[in-house]
Amino acid sequence: MNNHFRSFRVRALSAAVALLFVANTAWAVDPFSVRDIRIEGLQRVEPGTVFASLPFRVGDTYNDEQGAAAIRALFALGLFKDVRLEVSGDVLVVVVEERPTVADVEFIGAKEFDKDALKKSMRDVGLTEGRPYDKALTDRAEQELKRQYINKSLYSAEVVTTVTPIERNRVNLSFNITEGEPAKIKEIRVVGNKAFSESTLRGLFELDTGGWLSWYTKSDRYSRAKLNADIETLRSYYLARGYLEFRIDSTQVAISPDKQDITITLNVTEGERFVVSSVKLEGNYLGKEDEFKSLVTIKPGEPYNADRVTETTKAFKDNFGNFGFAFATVEARPDIDRATNQVALTLQAEPSRRAYVRRVNVAGNSRTRDEVIRREFRQFESSWYDGDKIKLSRDRVDRLGYFKEVNIETAEVPGAPDQVDVQMNVEEKPTGSLQLGAGFSSAEKLSLSFSIKQENAFGSGNYLGLEVNTSKYNRAIVLSTVDPYFTADGISRSIDLFHRSSRPYNDQGGNYQLVTEGAGMRFGIPFSEIDTVYFGGTLERTTIKPGTNIPASYLAYAEEFGYTSTSFPFTVGWSRDNRDSTLAPSSGRYQNFNSAIALIGDARYVRTNYQFQQYVPLSKQYTLAFNTEVGWGKGLNGQPFPIFKNFYGGGLGSVRGFEQGTLGPRDVTGASIGGSKKVNVNVEMMTPFPGAGNDRTLRLFGFLDAGNVYGDGAKIQFNELRASTGIGLSWISPVGPLRLAYAFPIKKFAGDRIQKLQFQIGTSF
Numbered sequence: 007m008n009n010h011f012r013s014f015r016v017r018a019l020s021a022a023v024a025l026l027f028v029a030n031t032a033w034a035v036d037p038f039s040v041r042d043i044r045i046e047g048l049q050r051v052e053p054g055t056v057f058a059s060l061p062f063r064v065g066d067t068y069n070d071e072q073g074a075a076a077i078r079a080l081f082a083l084g085l086f087k088d089v090r091l092e093v094s095g096d097v098l099v100v101v102v103e104e105r106p107t108v109a110d111v112e113f114i115g116a117k118e119f120d121k122d123a124l125k126k127s128m129r130d131v132g133l134t135e136g137r138p139y140d141k142a143l144t145d146r147a148e149q150e151l152k153r154q155y156i157n158k159s160l161y162s163a164e165v166v167t168t169v170t171p172i173e174r175n176r177v178n179l180s181f182n183i184t185e186g187e188p189a190k191i192k193e194i195r196v197v198g199n200k201a202f203s204e205s206t207l208r209g210l211f212e213l214d215t216g217g218w219l220s221w222y223t224k225s226d227r228y229s230r231a232k233l234n235a236d237i238e239t240l241r242s243y244y245l246a247r248g249y250l251e252f253r254i255d256s257t258q259v260a261i262s263p264d265k266q267d268i269t270i271t272l273n274v275t276e277g278e279r280f281v282v283s284s285v286k287l288e289g290n291y292l293g294k295e296d297e298f299k300s301l302v303t304i305k306p307g308e309p310y311n312a313d314r315v316t317e318t319t320k321a322f323k324d325n326f327g328n329f330g331f332a333f334a335t336v337e338a339r340p341d342i343d344r345a346t347n348q349v350a351l352t353l354q355a356e357p358s359r360r361a362y363v364r365r366v367n368v369a370g371n372s373r374t375r376d377e378v379i380r381r382e383f384r385q386f387e388s389s390w391y392d393g394d395k396i397k398l399s400r401d402r403v404d405r406l407g408y409f410k411e412v413n414i415e416t417a418e419v420p421g422a423p424d425q426v427d428v429q430m431n432v433e434e435k436p437t438g439s440l441q442l443g444a445g446f447s448s449a450e451k452l453s454l455s456f457s458i459k460q461e462n463a464f465g466s467g468n469y470l471g472l473e474v475n476t477s478k479y480n481r482a483i484v485l486s487t488v489d490p491y492f493t494a495d496g497i498s499r500s501i502d503l504f505h506r507s508s509r510p511y512n513d514q515g516g517n518y519q520l521v522t523e524g525a526g527m528r529f530g531i532p533f534s535e536i537d538t539v540y541f542g543g544t545l546e547r548t549t550i551k552p553g554t555n556i557p558a559s560y561l562a563y564a565e566e567f568g569y570t571s572t573s574f575p576f577t578v579g580w581s582r583d584n585r586d587s588t589l590a591p592s593s594g595r596y597q598n599f600n601s602a603i604a605l606i607g608d609a610r611y612v613r614t615n616y617q618f619q620q621y622v623p624l625s626k627q628y629t630l631a632f633n634t635e636v637g638w639g640k641g642l643n644g645q646p647f648p649i650f651k652n653f654y655g656g657g658l659g660s661v662r663g664f665e666q667g668t669l670g671p672r673d674v675t676g677a678s679i680g681g682s683k684k685v686n687v688n689v690e691m692m693t694p695f696p697g698a699g700n701d702r703t704l705r706l707f708g709f710l711d712a713g714n715v716y717g718d719g720a721k722i723q724f725n726e727l728r729a730s731t732g733i734g735l736s737w738i739s740p741v742g743p744l745r746l747a748y749a750f751p752i753k754k755f756a757g758d759r760i761q762k763l764q765f766q767i768g769t770s771f
Contacts, residue, residue, distance in 0.1 A: 037069040041096040049104050049175055051085050056100060059083060068098060076100070085138050105138040109176040115183040118158055124181075127154065139169070139177050151181060159227035161265040162186035191215050191226045192267040196240075198274040201249070210243055211236040213270070217696065222704075228259070228268045237272070244276065248309030250340065250349060251277030280310045283348040289355035292329060298322060302353075310340075310349050318353070326357050327393025332416060332426050333358040361391040364425040370409075370432040378467035379403055379430065381491055391416075391426055398535060403430065408462045410435045467491065482506040498530035500542075518553035518560070520650050522546055528577060540579035544602075547572045548609070548650050557677035563649045571648065573607035590703060590738060591621045592629045592692075609648045613639040615684075629692045631707075637684035640718075647718045652680030655715040656728075658764050660686050662711050663730035663749025665759040670715025683722055686713035692736070703738040709747070729753035732762075 043064060045056050059079040062072050073091050080089045080102065088103035111134065113124050128134055131150050133143045148165045155163035168180040194215060196207045208214070213236055216226030237254060244252035258271040285304050287295060301321040303314045319336045326334035334357045341350040366387050368379050382402040385395040396414060404412040409432040419425040459471040469488035475481065485503040492499035505523040528542030548571050550556075550564045578601045585594035596619040603612045615637045622630040641647040657666030670681040692707040712729040716722055732749035746765040754760065 035070065035093060037067050038093075038096050040064055040066055040068050040098050043098050043100065045100045045102070047102040047104065050107065051102075051104060055083065055085070056080065056102070060100070068093075084140065104175060105140065106171065106175045106177045108133065108135055108137050108139050108179055109172060110135060110178045112178065112180045113183060114180055115185065116181075118160060118185055119154065124151070124154075127151070133179070139179075144169070144179065147181070151183065155183075155185065157229060157231075159188040159190070159229070159268075160185050161189045161261060187266060188227055189261060189266055189268050191228055191270065192262075193269045195269070195271040196274060197271060198255070199276065201247075201276055201279070202243075207240060207243070210239050212239075228270070233257070233259070233270065240272070240274075242313065245310075245312035246314075247311070248279040248281065249276050250280045250310050250312075250342065251275075253277070278344070278347050280342065280347050280349045282306050282308055282310050282351060283343070283346075284350045285353065286351075287353050287355070289353075290357055291355055292326075292357060298325065298355075301325060304351060315351070322353065322355060324393045324397075326355070327391060327396075329357075330360040330362070330390035330392065331357040332361040332391040332393075333418075359424055361424055361426050363387055363389060363391050363428055364419050364422070365427045367427065367429040368432070369429060371434060373434055373465045374408055374432075374462060374467070375465045378406075378408075378462070378465065379432065381494075381496070382406065383430075385428060396428060400430065402535070403432065406462075406467070408435065408467075409433055481508070492529070496532050498538075500528045500530070502526045502528075518556035519551045520560075521549045521551060522650070526577075536584045537580070537582045540577070540581070540600075542577050544575050544577060545572075546575070548648075550650070555675075555677075557673050557679055558675050559649055559673040559677075559679045563646075567645070568608060571607070571609040571650075573604040573609040573611075573648075575602040575604040575611075575613075577602045585619075585621060590705075590736075591619075591631075593621050593623045595620050605642065609651075610642040610645055611639060611647055611651060612642060613637075613647075613651055615653075627694050631688075631690040631692060633686075633688040633690075635684070635686040639682040647682040649679060652682060653684035653715055654678070654680040655684055655686060655713055656759075657761070658745060658747060660711070661713045661728050661730055662709065662732060662734075662747045662764060663751045663760060663762055664728060664754075665761045666764070668759045669713070669728060671717035671720075681715040681720070682718040683716040683720070684713070685716075685722060685727070687711070690734075695735070705736045707734050707736060708732070709734060709749075711749070712753075726755075727753065728755070728758065 040062060041064065043057070043060070045053050048056070059076070059082075061075045061079065062068055066072075076091065077089050080086055080100075085105060086102045087105050090101040092099040092101060111125060111128055113121050116124060125134070127150055128147055131143065131146050133140075133147045144167050148167060151165045152163060155161075163186055164184040166182045166184075168182060170178040170180070172178060191213060192215065194208055194211065194213065196204050199207060212225060212232050213228070214220075214225050220226045237257065241252065241254065253275050255273040255275055258269075258273075260269045260271075261267070282304055284306050285302060287298060291298050302318050303321075304311065304318055315338050319338055322336040323334055326336075334355065337354045339352045339354060341352065343349070363385060364387065366380070366383060366385065368376055371379060383399040384402070385392055385399050396416075400412055400414045403409070411431075411433040413431045415429045415431065417427050417429070419427055459469075459473075461469055463470045467490055469486070469490075471484075471486045473482070473484045473486075475483075483505050486500065488498060488500040490496075490498045503525045505521075507519045507521045509519055524544055524546030526542060526544035526546075528540055530538045530540045532538050550560055550569045552561070552564075552569075580597075580599045582595070582597045585591040585596050596617070598617045599614070600616075601612070601614040604610050615635070617635045618633070620632045622632075624630055637653040639647045639651060639653070653670075654667040655661060655669035656664035657668075661669060667680070668678045670684075671679055673679050689710045690707045691709075692705045695704045695706050708731075710729070710731045712727045714727050716726075728751065730749040730751045730753075732747055734745060734747035737744045744765065746763075748763050750762065751758070751760055
């Protein structure tokens with residue numbers, strides 16, 4: 007062997023082969039000092055990545071152990087499919103062959119999932135464009151795709167991967183997916199039940215065997231997560247009715263050989279029903295036992311109710327939190343007497359130590375300014391921990407509408423047992439919108455709309471909006487801005503510029519118009535967490551534009567007071583809202599009062615409106631809703647109430663079954679002209695749509711309406727109220743809230759205009 011030229015070549019396919027190479031002395035080379043290191047075969051990998059993985063440098067003494075370690079380290083990078091070491095004199099040559107990189111990932115035949123969502127799931131397993139191709143990663147990707155399809159009840163889904171080499175050592179990956187038909191739940195059985203019928207228990211579940219609306223709800227598709235939720239619902243149902251020792255013995259899910267039918271069987275043991283014999287308090291209650299006793303919802307003599315036990319212990323912890331005891335523990339200990347089927351409950355409490363809030367942190371807001379979130383906080387730093395204020399802070403931030411999720415975490419401060427840090431985690435959502443749309447209603451026919459809105463302009467929490475609306479009867483262009491914190495105390499300011507043209511609803515095809523334009527400013531002063539008082543002023547001008555079929559009353563008013571009237575109404579209002587939702591409420595109350603007083607200008611008047619809504623949850627599925635609205639107006643300084651400020655009634659939002667805006671006085675031409683007084687009462691019983699489970703966005707309702715409109719100077723006569731009853735459909739659709747009603751007038755008078763079927767997108771109660 008030439009002393010000046012030594013050649014050593016190692017071809018390694020794995021670290022194990024490298025170890026065998028080192029162990030075999032026949033392949034060994036004598037140690038030598040490395041004068042230079044060269045790397046050959048690199049295409050995309052940086053040389054620095056290879057040098058950083060080598061266990062030796064120029065000038066170090068090379069030996070076989072270091073060679074094996076180098077091969078192992080380079081293979082561990084996952085970037086190479088072959089590595090060789092060659093020794094030429096005192097120069098070490100590292101020869102590598104890179105793995106091909108993924109150029110594109112394509113999904114063929116995927117219909118159940120959006121392709122962008124599938125690509126994201128592939129990134130989660132490490133398979134994406136620009137990454138080295140690895141057969142093991144491809145296998146993992148196939149399994150992940152099958153798992154996602156199984157979660158959708160597509161058990162027969164097949165995934166075949168095609169790898170296509172292309173230029174520059176790259177590959178295209180194609181996942182060819184055959185989805186097949188989803189497996190449907192054929193049968194759900196509950197075995198072992200005695201106290202309640204099997205149909206009653208199955209009615210608690212989100213999963214079912216399907217119905218005519220299953221294409222929308224997909225409730226007949228098996229999901230392990232949904233089944234677990236149904237099992238917990240079943241357990242809670244029994245525990246809330248005294249079955250303290252209820253248990254689910256087994257859960258069996260069987261799928262047919264063709265992977266199309268699923269049978270679910272739940273084996274249960276009900277146990278005996280227990281009645282609460284007594285409830286007593288033990289432990290430290292801060293000397294406020296009576297206050298804590300008032301929070302107890304568990305009543306002796308009634309069946310044991312796990313929901314009330316949980317509700318009571320939570321109320322105790324929250325009450326301790328109101329006094330600063332963030333680490334209070336409350337335990338409900340049952341003492342069971344199986345001879346009498348009675349249970350005595352002991353509520354053991356330990357407030358632990360009082361805590362201060364050291365720091366309040368906000369995380370997750372990349373666009374919204376910190377101050378926009380922090381000004382909603384009612385829990386302050388360096389003050390006592392207050393559970394109510396922390397919950398209120400979270401609710402206020404959530405009600406801003408800028409975030410998908412709002413969560414609060416409380417953490418102990420290391421080394422400070424009496425301090426906690428509170429962190430609010432938010433996930434932002436888009437708050438701007440550009441909308442072009444069209445709507446159709448039985449009253450206004452075709453309407454077009456355009457709007458640009460930004461609820462959180464530049465992350466400041468301010469609202470900016472431009473709205474344009476057009477329809478057969480109402481047209482408007484409105485520019486609005488709202489600063490919810492015009493002052494540091496939370497006083498809001500809103501500014502509106504508007505131009506509206508309208509025509510009262512009637513069946514005469516006239517082209518006259520009432521045109522109102524002006525500007526207004528209003529301030530809102532929060533007096534509590536749910537109460538706000540508003541006041542402001544508006545400068546407006548109303549023009550009566552004559553046209554064909556204009557009501558005689560409008561001409562008479564214009565001839566006496568002019569076709570154009572300018573007024574400066576001062577507005578005062580109040581609202582209180584503690585509903586659980588604004589679009590689909592099931593509990594809570596809403597009240598709103600607005601009053602406008604015009605003492606300056608051509609038209610002088612006072613106009614007030616009060617609305618009251620109450621939602622009563624009868625169960626998880628059923629809600630009883632009440633709505634009352636009263637309006638009143640009067641002219642001032644000897645003038646009549648302006649006819650263009652009249653109230654109108656009839657139709658959706660009023661008394662259904664009567665044509666929109668046709669209730670109340672009419673002039674000599676027969677046109678409905680509205681009135682200065684309005685009374686409206688609605689009662690609704692809301693229930694889930696058959697086959698839609700407990701989906702609150704799609705509901706049926708039965709209703710009873712009563713109301714009327716009265717002219718200026720006329721007294722409100724309740725025997726003149728119109729009334730109707732019927733059924734309806736409420737759906738929060740992608741284009742807005744839709745309500746459809748079919749009504750039967752049960753109290754009507756001669757000349758009333760009846761319209762039994764009515765619908766509208768975006769209407770109110």
